[in-house]
Amino acid sequence: MKIAVLSGKGGTGKTLVSVNLAAVALDSVYIDCDVEEPNGHLFFQPKDLQKERVTVKLPQADPELCTGCRTCVNFCKFNALAYIKNKLIVFNEVCHSCGGCLLFCPQKAISEKEREIGLIQSGISGNVRVVSGMMNIGEVSGVPIIKKLLQDSRKENKNVFLDCPPGSACMVMESIKDADYCILVAEPTVFGVHNLEMVYELVRIFQKPFGVVLNKCLEEENPAEDFCLQNQITILEKIPFDLELGTMHSNGQIAVRKHPKYKELFLNLLKTVSKEARHETASDT
Amino acid sequence: MKQLLILSGKGGTGKTTIAGAFIKLAEARAYADCDVDAPNLHLIMTHISKARQTDYYGMEKAVIDTELCDSCSICRQNCRFEAINESNGKYEVDSYACEGCGVCDAVCPIGAVFLQPAVAGELMLYKDNGVFSTARLKMGSGTSGKLVSEVKKQLKQEAADADLVIIDGSPGIGCPVIASLNGADMVLIVAEPSLSGISDMKRIIATAEKFRIKIGVCINKYDTNKELAQKIEAFCQERDLSIVGKIPFDTAAIKAINKGEVIVDIDCPAGWAATNVFYKTLKLMNS
Ligand code: SF4
Ligand code: SF4
Numbered sequence: 001m002k003i004a005v006l007s008g009k010g011g012t013g014k015t016l017v018s019v020n021l022a023a024v025a026l027d028s029v030y031i032d033c034d035v036e037e038p039n040g041h042l043f044f045q046p047k048d049l050q051k052e053r054v055t056v057k058l059p060q061a062d063p064e065l066c067t068g069c070r071t072c073v074n075f076c077k078f079n080a081l082a083y084i085k086n087k088l089i090v091f092n093e094v095c096h097s098c099g100g101c102l103l104f105c106p107q108k109a110i111s112e113k114e115r116e117i118g119l120i121q122s123g124i125s126g127n128v129r130v131v132s133g134m135m136n137i138g139e140v141s142g143v144p145i146i147k148k149l150l151q152d153s154r155k156e157n158k159n160v161f162l163d164c165p166p167g168s169a170c171m172v173m174e175s176i177k178d179a180d181y182c183i184l185v186a187e188p189t190v191f192g193v194h195n196l197e198m199v200y201e202l203v204r205i206f207q208k209p210f211g212v213v214l215n216k217c218l219e220e221e222n223p224a225e226d227f228c229l230q231n232q233i234t235i236l237e238k239i240p241f242d243l244e245l246g247t248m249h250s251n252g253q254i255a256v257r258k259h260p261k262y263k264e265l266f267l268n269l270l271k272t273v274s275k276e277a278r279h280e281t282a283s284d285t
Numbered sequence: 286m287k288q289l290l291i292l293s294g295k296g297g298t299g300k301t302t303i304a305g306a307f308i309k310l311a312e313a314r315a316y317a318d319c320d321v322d323a324p325n326l327h328l329i330m331t332h333i334s335k336a337r338q339t340d341y342y343g344m345e346k347a348v349i350d351t352e353l354c355d356s357c358s359i360c361r362q363n364c365r366f367e368a369i370n371e372s373n374g375k376y377e378v379d380s381y382a383c384e385g386c387g388v389c390d391a392v393c394p395i396g397a398v399f400l401q402p403a404v405a406g407e408l409m410l411y412k413d414n415g416v417f418s419t420a421r422l423k424m425g426s427g428t429s430g431k432l433v434s435e436v437k438k439q440l441k442q443e444a445a446d447a448d449l450v451i452i453d454g455s456p457g458i459g460c461p462v463i464a465s466l467n468g469a470d471m472v473l474i475v476a477e478p479s480l481s482g483i484s485d486m487k488r489i490i491a492t493a494e495k496f497r498i499k500i501g502v503c504i505n506k507y508d509t510n511k512e513l514a515q516k517i518e519a520f521c522q523e524r525d526l527s528i529v530g531k532i533p534f535d536t537a538a539i540k541a542i543n544k545g546e547v548i549v550d551i552d553c554p555a556g557w558a559a560t561n562v563f564y565k566t567l568k569l570m571n572s
């Protein structure tokens with residue numbers, strides 16, 4: 001089973017939910033797709049680390065062969081090339097590695113080399129295999145790293161928990177596409193509702209079964225809960241605002257490994273989710 | 286014109302809440318929300334008039350003319366983004382995956398595929414209580430950095446004479462953040478005292494330092510983990526970064542948001558602290 005944990009914005013508790021679910025599941029894989037600000041590994045402190053570089057293809061011109069015709073410069077839609085002072089210059093960060101320049105250079109002067117943009121780190125933390133994508137600082141796009149993470153995740157036959165990137169951009173879509181079930185995490189504010197609406201729209205586009213976890217619930221009114229009730233969205237769990245949980249989480253501790261109370265809470269959530277997911281797949285057929 | 290940019294690495298640290306407070310306190314005549322993926326600032330800023338809306342065109346997208354296409358598959362073989370799909374001999378572009386690179390257009394032997402402008406979002410401009418520029422990226426669109434630049438351009442055009450501009454930045458450390466950083470005079474980083482928060486803060490500081498912009502750090506909800514708040518202070522001291530203040534956790538902030546208010550509208554500890562942070566930030570920016 002593959003479960004994607006999403007929220008329109010960071011900081012709602014997406015990592016709290018995915019880390020703790022992965023930790024209560026018996027044999028699981030946690031994948032951190034928030035490659036710009038990966039946090040999951042801080043909780044799991046995985047051992048036996050393996051690192052794999054993620055690279056993209058970067059064109060380079062052989063000055064011996066290049067005649068300065070600028071065919072490549074004119075072709076590049078991303079303005080990643082310039083021909084200055086008798087030399088072809090490539091602006092690394094904006095190149096999308098589309099391969100067009102290589103394809104259309106009449107002199108066959110262009111070749112490609114690998115350029116590192118980040119890495120994928122994996123390790124073991126108890127019952128969980130922890131995989132994190134990490135984009136190098138100064139890079140503009142982590143998309144190739146997320147693509148690689150998702151590709152690798154397709155080979156997993158264990159329970160996979162995807163800590164999705166924030167927002168509703170193309171990569172969030174990619175992570176939803178594969179999921180058997182989506183958990184949307186929302187905060188009890190009008191900001192929370194606004195962000196929830198966006199991911200709600202997304203999961204509906206892909207017709208994925210989903211439910212909402214309401215996080216940091218206070219005694220007071222909860223606009224996110226109202227939104228769920230109005231739209232008949234399944235509320236999977238309400239996690240109360242709780243200083244103890246907050247402190248554990250801020251210290252990088254995994255609540256379910258520290259305290260039976262939270263273990264029960266997340267086990268229940270996991271049960272609900274598995275049931276919902278099975279139910280959905282059964283009714284599909 | 287001075288540009289103050291508020292960033293946090295990850296969302297949810299209270300960046301927008303603080304931006305809202307600053308705009309109110311500065312009586313800012315020009316401000317923007319650069320979180321085009323999940324804009325929130327408009328929810329707490331009151332505006333009487335409706336926003337002027339303009340479509341935003343991102344990269345062009347490829348479209349296959351199915352009448353012309355003779356299914357030779359050449360475009361599909363050359364698209365590096367796996368954006369061209371085939372089903373029952375029919376070829377189609379997945380517009381979400383297409384990055385608009387133009388390779389297919391150039392390789393198709395019969396000109397059956399071409400690039401077309403595509404709406405990738407919407408720019409909004411409010412002009413009553415000051416000029417407010419914001420935007421929203423269409424769901425599933427790719428690069429948002431260009432839209433961030435458009436938001437800032439729109440603001441500059443409409444409020445050229447404003448002496449202070451306050452910008453609620455984008456989350457993350459990638460393209461949209463780099464676009465927000467461009468041209469900023471000072472960055473205020475809102476950090477949270479948690480291990481994750483510290484890791485996010487370090488990454489955003491390292492990103493901002495590449496731009497050689499003045500940096501101030503404010504610790505939000507500092508009393509939820511005083512030990513780690515001290516760690517943030519120690520880290521900043523070591524790096525010679527100014528701490529412009531600490532804001533306590535305060536449920537009044539949540540209530541304010543839900544009423545569409547700004548924390549400094551309410552008499553509460555978080556509001557007082559935010560006011561303090563505001564004056565210290567201004568002082569640092571003008572020093
Ligand atoms: S690979 Fe594509 S994006 Fe990169 S320089 Fe060549 S044409 Fe431009
Ligand atoms: S197309 Fe080839 S020959 Fe022409 S400028 Fe580019 S690299 Fe040089």
Ligand code: SF4
Nearest residue numbers: 364383384386387389
């Ligand atoms: S424009 Fe580029 S990315 Fe889009 S379909 Fe054509 S080759 Fe693929």
Ligand code: SF4
Nearest residue numbers: 354355357358360393
């Ligand atoms: S290259 Fe042109 S003709 Fe061939 S499949 Fe693509 S669009 Fe159709």
